[in-house]
Amino acid sequence: MSEEKEIKEIKVEDIRKSAEEKKCPVQRALFYIEGFLEGPMCGKCFPCEMGTYEARIRLDDIIQGRGSERDILALRRIAEVMLESSRCKKGKDTANFILDWMKSDVFDAHVAGRCRDMECISFVEYRIIPHKCTMCGLCKDACKYDAIFGEKRKSLKGGYVPFEIRQKKCVKCGECIKVCPEGAIILTATTTGNLVGV
Ligand code: SF4
Numbered sequence: 001m002s003e004e005k006e007i008k009e010i011k012v013e014d015i016r017k018s019a020e021e022k023k024c025p026v027q028r029a030l031f032y033i034e035g036f037l038e039g040p041m042c043g044k045c046f047p048c049e050m051g052t053y054e055a056r057i058r059l060d061d062i063i064q065g066r067g068s069e070r071d072i073l074a075l076r077r078i079a080e081v082m083l084e085s086s087r088c089k090k091g092k093d094t095a096n097f098i099l100d101w102m103k104s105d106v107f108d109a110h111v112a113g114r115c116r117d118m119e120c121i122s123f124v125e126y127r128i129i130p131h132k133c134t135m136c137g138l139c140k141d142a143c144k145y146d147a148i149f150g151e152k153r154k155s156l157k158g159g160y161v162p163f164e165i166r167q168k169k170c171v172k173c174g175e176c177i178k179v180c181p182e183g184a185i186i187l188t189a190t191t192t193g194n195l196v197g198v
Pocket residue numbers: 040041042043044045046048049086087088089090091092
C-alpha cells in the first residue's frame with residue numbers, strides 16, 4: 001500500500017478523537033483542522049478546501065494572541081458555508097465539529113487574552129512562588145535558555161533571595177516545572193494573573 005493511499009484513509013472521526021484529547025477547544029479545533037488538511041481533505045470542492053485553509057489561519061491567529069472578534073465571526077461563517085456547500089460528508093462533519101467546539105464562550109475568552117485550560121502558551125507564563133522556593137537551583141540547571149535568575153543557597157550563609165524567571169527570556173518549554181521538588185513553579189495566566197495550582 002502506497003504512503004499516499006494510507007494518508008487518504010485517515011478518517012475524520014479518528015482525527016476528531018485525537019483532537020478531543022486537547023482540553024482547550026481552540027487548540028482542539030486547530031489540531032483537527034491540521035489533521036484534516038494533511039489527510040482526508042481532498043481539495044475537490046472549493047468551500048471545503050478554502051474554508052479549512054482559512055480556518056487554520058484564523059485559529060492560529062487566535063492561539064497566538066492576534067485574534068479578534070472578526071476571526072470568530074469568520075470561523076463561524078466558514079463552518080456554516082462548509083456545512084451548506086461541501087460536496088461530501090467529510091466537509092460537513094468538519095463544519096459540525098468546528099461549530100460544536102465554538103458553542104461555549106471560550107473563543108471570546110481567547111480574543112480577550114485568556115486560555116482557561118492553560119494550553120495556549122501565548123496566554124500563560126511560568127512563575128516561581130517566592131515563599132515556596134528553597135533556592136536549590138535545580139530549575140536553573142534545567143533551563144536551557146538562561147531564563148532563571150538566582151543563586152543556590154549554601155549552608156550557614158544568609159542573604160539569599162528566591163529564584164526568579166525572566167519572562168523575556170522564557171520560551172515556556174516547561175522543563176523547570178518538572179524538576180522543582182517544592183512545587184514552587186506554577187503556570188499563571190498572563191492577563192488575569194490568576195495562579196494555578198497554588
Ligand atoms: S467536502 Fe469532501 S470532496 Fe469537498 S474538498 Fe472536502 S473532503 Fe474533498
